[in-house]
Amino acid sequence: MTKASATRRTILEKAFEIIYTKGYQTTSIDEIIATTKVTKGAFYYHFKTKDEMGLAIINEIVKPTMQEAFIKPLQDAKNPIKEIYDMTKALLLENPFLKLEYGCPAGNLTQEMTPWNIEFGKALSELILEWQQTIENCIKSAKKNGTVRKNVNPQQVAYFIMSSYWGIRNFGKVYNSADCYHSYLKELKIYLNNLA
Amino acid sequence: MTKASATRRTILEKAFEIIYTKGYQTTSIDEIIATTKVTKGAFYYHFKTKDEMGLAIINEIVKPTMQEAFIKPLQDAKNPIKEIYDMTKALLLENPFLKLEYGCPAGNLTQEMTPWNIEFGKALSELILEWQQTIENCIKSAKKNGTVRKNVNPQQVAYFIMSSYWGIRNFGKVYNSADCYHSYLKELKIYLNNLA
DNA sequence: CAAAAAACATACCAATTGGTATGTTTTTTT
DNA sequence: AAAAAAACATACCAATTGGTATGTTTTTTG
DSSP, rough: HHHHHHHHHHHHHHHHHHHHHHTTTTTTTHHHHHHHOOOOHHHHHHHHSSHHHHHHHIIIIHHHHHHHIIIIIGOSSSHHHHHHHHHHHHHIIOOOTTTGGGOHHHHHHHHHHTTTTHHHHHHHHHHHHHHHHHHHHHHHHHHHHSSOTTTTTHHHHHHHHHHHHHHHHHHHHHOSSSSSHHHHHHHHHHHHHTTT | OHHHHHHHHHHHHHHHHHHHOOOOTTTTTTHHHHHOOOHHHHHHHOOSHHHHHHHHIIIIIIIHHIIIIGGGGGOSSSSSHHHHHHHIIIIIIIIITGGGGOHHHHHHHHHHHHTTHHHHHHHHHHHHHHHHHHHHHHHHHHHHHSSSTTTTHHHHHHHHHHHHHHHHHHHHHOOOSSSHHHHHEEEEHHHHHOOO
């Protein structure tokens, strides 16, 4: 990695962290360059606008991280139902990247940006669609190998799992306690077992 | 209603609408007074700060509206399972107050404000707790009248229902289509029926 | 009706915002 | 090593932000 691309990378990573904790709107460029110790000139050399940086964060930070955490564990899953549960549990209780009080990065950005920024919305919906399709395929293969009933609708199940995950992260935020995660996981397990 | 309290009410209602569509941070006081045609003097006569107005919106607009839409339908429910489904369906597809592309007002505010504004977090968590307890009680009474199995855990179910609702509203936002609501509702029905 | 308080109006302000103009330094290419 | 391009640094700027100081008008009260 060249020095220049390291600078760029630093900006994206630090900016992501601030945005994850405070939101996109409330994170100013001045704050980003202060914490990264990169000057304004350098910042605007790498990114034409703040939104260009925001999109780069989605595509270069959030997307790969999500693919690692959400998608890879579900590909070629031998026991899809178990894998979905384990993944969710890992995301809620073990992933060091995600913090209880700050919710889901993709979920946060979706809620904040979607209504008024088309480009963000597009980048995020692509990312989410990928996750959705992974879960759907997971259920489909579970139907094939017999671990899930034939009359289960993969799309519906995917929506149900994903929404409940997004939602419970919001609860984690308000209550600022992992208790609700444990409750949620118990019920998720029951729900998933009922698919068999 | 006196003229003064009407002014106050107008500010709260219009401000709520803007905040619901754009978020709290991005809504400026200048924009609020422009759309309400209330002067800055009048605004700051009724509210000491922007945050005081924000809290008033939660307590005087969001809270009563939520109580009407989320809580009242579930109190003294004869068939709790059915009522929960009907309420959710009404919220997603029929409620004129809630718009597809803007998500759930309480959910939006929670996600935006909770990590950095304690007072907002407190006001919102009270509101959410009330909703949660209503659903829990609903399940409890369903257990009593035999429409729900004895081994069902009301708290877990409440979390599961509420999170999935919050989450699916986020999907409505990204995809900007009611399709996911229909899919979600079908799966919700299956889930609820499995509680019997 | 007069005084006092409540309600509203106008003009301003310091701080912060995203962004630019114009440099200097570092790296790469020839 | 010289020229050119890439990478970074500094100083600035107009617009917007939440908020205030100082009014005037309207309503209520004695």
